[in-house]
Amino acid sequence: MQNYDDIFPLVRDILVDMFELDAEQIQPNAKLYDDLDIDSIDAVDLVVKIKEVTGRKVKPEDFKSVRTIDDVVIAVQKLLED
């Protein structure tokens, strides 16, 4: 039901709000740590936020291997499918 193009703007808006980023910086291949300066503590907060927004239970391993924006969008997509 939820496709990639619907979820991408959702993820983008969350990141812009949480981490003082510009919307243009949020590209699918942008790396969270190297390009966007989102560290592991930020990532914990991000997962909490995604939990809130999607209303789904998030297991820590769902986001463990997330490195890029693309990974985040796909992880959220998976959450919504379950």
Next chain:
Amino acid sequence: MSSTSQTETPGLPKSLRLVSTAISFAGFGAGGLVIAVLMTLSRLLPGSQQKRAQRSQFIVHTAFRLHIWLMESLGVMRLQLRGENKLNQPGQLVIANHPSLIDVVCLISRIPHANCIVKHQLFNNPFTWGPVTGAGFISNKDPETMINEAVDWLNAGGTMVIFPEGTRTRPGEPLRFQRGTANIALRANCRLSPVTIRCTPTTLTKAEPWYRIPARRFTMDLQVQDDIALAPFKDDGASPLAVRRLTRFLEQYFNEEINADERHPGTRTQGADYQHSGS
């Protein structure tokens, strides 16, 4: 040597100071072994984990105090600490810039019970494992665990020393702070006390080997500043935005304080001492 330098604080010629510096380093290494032995003994003594950690921290403090005394006696350096009465408060997070290798030695020599964050490699090294675990020092391996442990320690009334840069300052470059410190401070909601450190002439930086000693005895000038109020930075605790704002503020604060120090070195009490630079 000029005659003036003999009337006031005599400075040793460079060759002798090189020997003194070597002795200082050797002393530090030997001290490490003595500490390891003392801590092993201390672990065998009864007491709660907390008590033992405090005992071990006191051993480190005493060793560092001795080491500073040794370096001062050998004419290698001089420690000048202003605002010392602001140190040693319960639940205090002391943060400092990190120009030299011995900043932590200077600070801990004046703080009997301090916890620190140390490189996780020290927990795997057989020589340092004993002391760092004994003193309850916190590993930087996992950021989340690190922050939680630091917050717990502060909230239990303990003192911590953190260098927000995470590593020594690159000479000539502005300070860059990591966000862990702001995270800990906002989560612990603790007393946040900045200490600005100036090392003149610069020595023992990241860029120099130990034997490249300065032209004169160096001074470690530590100024304990007034606490930084956290209220203006808090929103709902430690949100990523609040952490970023506080980190930026601290970075700017230290960069300004240090540059101000450098612009007015003449106002310092030790200023006169610089004129007797033996070389």
